[in-house]
Amino acid sequence: MTHVPSETTADTAPVEPPSRRDLLYLATGSVVAVGAAITIWPFIDQMNPDAATIAAAGPVDIDVSQIQEGQRVVTLWAARPVFVVRRSQEALKQLQDPKLLSQLRDPDSDNWQQPEYAKNWHRSIKPEFLVLVGVCTHLGCVPLFDPKPDPTNPAPDWPGGFFCPCHGSKYDLAGRVFQNVPAPYNLPVPPNFFPDEKTLRVGQNPPGQNYDFNSILQV
Numbered sequence: 001m002t003h004v005p006s007e008t009t010a011d012t013a014p015v016e017p018p019s020r021r022d023l024l025y026l027a028t029g030s031v032v033a034v035g036a037a038i039t040i041w042p043f044i045d046q047m048n049p050d051a052a053t054i055a056a057a058g059p060v061d062i063d064v065s066q067i068q069e070g071q072r073v074v075t076l077w078a079a080r081p082v083f084v085v086r087r088s089q090e091a092l093k094q095l096q097d098p099k100l101l102s103q104l105r106d107p108d109s110d111n112w113q114q115p116e117y118a119k120n121w122h123r124s125i126k127p128e129f130l131v132l133v134g135v136c137t138h139l140g141c142v143p144l145f146d147p148k149p150d151p152t153n154p155a156p157d158w159p160g161g162f163f164c165p166c167h168g169s170k171y172d173l174a175g176r177v178f179q180n181v182p183a184p185y186n187l188p189v190p191p192n193f194f195p196d197e198k199t200l201r202v203g204q205n206p207p208g209q210n211y212d213f214n215s216i217l218q219v
């Protein structure tokens, strides 16, 4: 479980509260460590770019044919975790449920948190494959993945998706944030496209598109 380390007290001056940037850095470091230690969050080795690629925010290719239905894999792009989820038909149907939509802060993705080519009910190019930057829009923790309702999870009224344990923000399986949680915006969508049937390229737009990830409201 990813969490933000609490502040330590020192016998000198009071510790400055961490900035959002610090929290993002710490949380991202944590998810890498968790991914390396256990396999609950599959971290496919060949997905991990080298340091030069991260620094240049170069594109990362993922073989989506390896991802099972209902599974989420995590890769890195531009030094941030990127979630790729293969959604079932049942999950896609749930995304259009009026009851769910009535609980969301921005159900139609009106806020600029995704490219035009992902401004749709499934927030992706192909409905089956969700691609998100896995950074909570509140203070930058890495949300947990819990794709189904689970009476033992920390938010029992939540139909499944992503849950941020830092302050309880909830997102659905399209990364849309719920109302009445601290996070203000939907999870961001990175530039991405499918150069062929089984390859997802994160960090590059489809031909003819010029979406700039740095132009979004919050990451």
Ligand code: FES
Pocket (backbone or CB within 6 Å): 136, 137, 138, 139, 140, 141, 164, 165, 166, 167, 168, 169, 182, 183
């Ligand atoms: S950082 Fe996610 S709820 Fe605060």
